[in-house]
Structure formats: structure tokens, C-alpha cells
Amino acid sequence: MSGGAIRGSRVGSGPMGEAERGDAxxxxxxxxxxxxxxxxxxxxxxxxxxxxxxxxxxxxxxxxQDHENPPTAPKIEPYKTHLAYVKERRSDDEAEQILTEALETLRARRARGDVIY
The missing domain is CATH 2.20.28.270 (RNA polymerase-binding protein A)
Structure with missing residues (x-):
């Protein structure tokens, strides 16, 4: 082992105090x-x-910071399904009308002999 080696130290090691770090x-x-x-x-x-x-x-x-009146928890909206969003946009009468039109179109395609998947 060489006589000049310092074991167990690294750059920056040593006593840490206000003198080395500066004032907080x-x-x-x-x-x-x-x-x-x-x-x-x-x-x-x-x-x-x-x-x-x-x-x-x-x-x-x-x-x-107000100890007497802390903020309330935010309201968490429940998960909505696709059907819930559709029901928000359409009334029951509109949905019935759209279903009737779709069924008429489907029945007309079957009557023509179209292949429907």
C-alpha cells in the first residue's frame, strides 16, 4: 500500500458545518x-x-392556513357508463324513434337479401 493513500474518504467528505455550507x-x-x-x-x-x-x-x-375553516374535500363524480352519457343527451322519445328507424333499416336490408353481420 502506498503511504500517500487516504482510505475511506471521498471528495467533499469531512465535517459539514455552517462554515462550509454557508448561512441558511x-x-x-x-x-x-x-x-x-x-x-x-x-x-x-x-x-x-x-x-x-x-x-x-x-x-x-x-x-x-385557516384552522377554523379548513377546505372541504372535493366532490368525486362517479364513473359514468356510455349508456349514462347517451341518456343525458337523448330523451326516451328520441331513443325510441332512433331505435325504430334502425330496425326499419335492418329489416329492409334483410328483405333485399343483404348479408348482415
Whole structure:
């Protein structure tokens, strides 16, 4: 082994302190509250713009800085089927009329001898 080798060290290793890293930026602690009574405390730089809301890391609901009135959970719309969307656009009378026209067309094609798959 050579006498000049330093074992167990790497570039940048050594005592880390304020002298090497520099002074930390001045910060302020901001608390956010969600509707499940979770409190999240985040540190922001003094000159940074603080967001009005933050997602709670515990439950995922939106949180705000107002402890008395936390934001409510967003309403989640249930999954809609294709039929549900069609029923929103068409009334029962319109659907009956479209079905009747389609059946007449199908019966006319069968009467002509067309192959229908």
C-alpha cells in the first residue's frame, strides 16, 4: 500500500458545518390544516410567495392556513357508463324513434337479401 493513500474518504467528505455550507436562508414556518384535523408545518423562505392551499401529506385532501375553516374535500363524480352519457343527451322519445328507424333499416336490408353481420 502506498503511504500517500487516504482510505475511506471521498471528495467533499469531512465535517459539514455552517462554515462550509454557508448561512441558511431566513425562513418562516407556515401551518396548513385539512378537514381531517391534520396539521402540516412547512418552512418557506422569507421572500417566497406562500401558497394559499397545500395537499395534506397524510390524507391527500386540500389544506389551508385557516384552522377554523379548513377546505372541504372535493366532490368525486362517479364513473359514468356510455349508456349514462347517451341518456343525458337523448330523451326516451328520441331513443325510441332512433331505435325504430334502425330496425326499419335492418329489416329492409334483410328483405333485399343483404348479408348482415
Amino acid at each position: 436562508a431566513p425562513r418562516r414556518a407556515i401551518s396548513y390544516f385539512c378537514s381531517h384535523a391534520h396539521t402540516t408545518v412547512l418552512s418557506f423562505a422569507i421572500e417566497a410567495d406562500v401558497p394559499e392551499s397545500w395537499d395534506c401529506p397524510r390524507c391527500g385532501l386540500p389544506a389551508s
